[in-house]
Amino acid sequence: MLIQLAVSGMRSKLKDYIVLLAGLVMSIAIFYMFQTMAWNTGFIKENAVINSIRLVYGVGSFLLALVTFFYILYANGFLLSLRQREFGLYMMLGARKEKIGRLMLIETIVVGVCSLVIGTVLGVLLSVVVGHLMSNILEIELSGYYPLYWPAVLFTCLFFGVLFLISAVWNRLRLARRQVLQLLNGNMQADRPARGGAARVLMTIAGCISLGIGYFCLVFMEQLRELGLLTATVMTPLGTYLLFMALLPALLDRLKKNEKRMLRGMKSFTFGQLSFRIHGLTKMLATVAMLIALGAGAIAGGLAFMNNALVAAESSSVYDTQVHNPNQEQLRLLNSITFTERLEYHYKVDHEMLYFVQEELESQRPLIKEEYNSKSWNRLIRIQGPPPAGSSWNGDYSPDPQWNQFLLDMTPNDQPYGEYRVVNKQQFEELASKEQRIVLGKTADFLSYKAKWRELDRLEQEKLDAAQSNWTVYSKFSIYENYLGIASGTVFMGFFLGIAFLTMMASCLMFKILTGAAKDIQRYQMLRKIGVRRERLAGSIRHELLLVFLFPGLAGLSHVLVGMNLFSFILVEPYYRIWVPVAIFTMIYSVYYLITVNLYQRIVLPGKE
Structure with a gap:
């Protein structure tokens, strides 16, 4: 019976589960690929030129595991919020919380097994591609390298199995703390608009100072070195969070007071929606901005390190x-x-x-x-x-x-x-x-x-x-090969780690937006009943979500453009082909924006007449 209910529930939210699976599959595939590089000691020993890649991919695995952990918790929390009314109805009909917990556990296991199988297969394919590319770039035979490496498979399955178990336990604890009425009426809680006053002014000043100090350290990283790195790591995120929490509500209030702009079309409703929604989005938007900077910065850093191999060789000797x-x-x-x-x-x-x-x-x-x-x-x-x-x-x-x-x-x-x-x-x-x-x-x-x-x-x-x-x-070419060995691992790690970061963070932003979609159904139904055309409502949704995606996107790109100075004291051209990570980010972000708009409209808008 529980299995049938789980299958029925997952089928009813199939599109949401597909989005969750996409992020998980990408994360598992890249994590497995990193493990094939980090765990294969025979491969590392037989290819001395890439000996340092093991450490590089170990660090990448840790960062990816950390981000994936919070991604799984947040994504499963989103799915719980979508089905909490359904779980409440089950409990009204006599189902105990223990049964509901088992139902959630079954769904988590199904999602986990599917994502592990697909992600591992994709990871093996990625390992084949990466191994081939590395062999061509380094012009060596990668002896001892196996795309299907069973210790990496076992470790990946073990790690993500533990993550899925923790996620299931966490969701079960959240469910245990809620009463039946809270589950039934969870989507009817009112949003609270952000408050202004002295607190907002103080947060704005503190945020500007913090972000200014962080940017100053990044711009003059070559002079400040370790002190600048530590200071920028702390002050830049702090300033970002403070400014998002203080300025976004103030910016929307300012736009709402512009009567010439607000009295045109659906903009009054759009900004009204945003003003209530933004209070619960500021921290998530600031987090997305920082992780956009990390993702795009990882890709940009990898490209700069690859270019630096030739620069290091040329700077070592005039003659070839x-x-x-x-x-x-x-x-x-x-x-x-x-x-x-x-x-x-x-x-x-x-x-x-x-x-x-x-x-x-x-x-x-x-x-x-x-x-x-x-x-x-x-x-x-x-x-x-x-x-x-x-x-x-x-x-x-x-x-x-x-x-x-x-x-x-x-x-x-x-x-x-x-x-x-x-x-x-x-x-x-x-x-x-x-x-x-x-x-x-x-x-x-x-x-x-x-x-x-x-x-x-x-x-x-x-x-x-x-x-x-x-x-x-000791020659110019030996220097080039040594730097290239380090850079090739860095560029692949940066590229795939950046893709994983951008994919998962865009997914989290999408989940956060769609979590509140159920609350907006009645508002759009009322507008539809008083004669507002469906096309006008769809346009309002596109405009509203564009602003939500735009704020962290611009902030993240700003952090990338300034933050590449972080490598100024070890790289000659830290901004080498900076347009590549910007283009990749724009493509991924745009795809997730379009998916979010489509899913949101399907939830809140009535079907076409």
């Missing part, structure tokens, strides 16, 4: 390759590359001192960065001053900083000290040490020769291993 004593195979590779500039220098090593030829340095003046910091990696100049006629470690001599940096950068991988001396051609030939050479090359496009840079590094490492050296190759 640096080969010491190239063998025949290395020379063949170097000759197959189209260099815009290729330089060759000779040197000797004597008692850990590198000796360079002054005439060669004068005839082949190299390029260097105009300033030695990552913010100016693309501004290059050619050294104009004379080569230093002295030693880098002579206390009585201060070498030219441009030449000094260039000559230190040419130190071989297996040379423990960066000490050099510049001598003329005759002095160089008089040295008894073996003559060696170094080849430097710069191309027009570093990324178009990735396969050849990787092969050059492999050959250079073989030479070091043959010499029984414990040193590893």
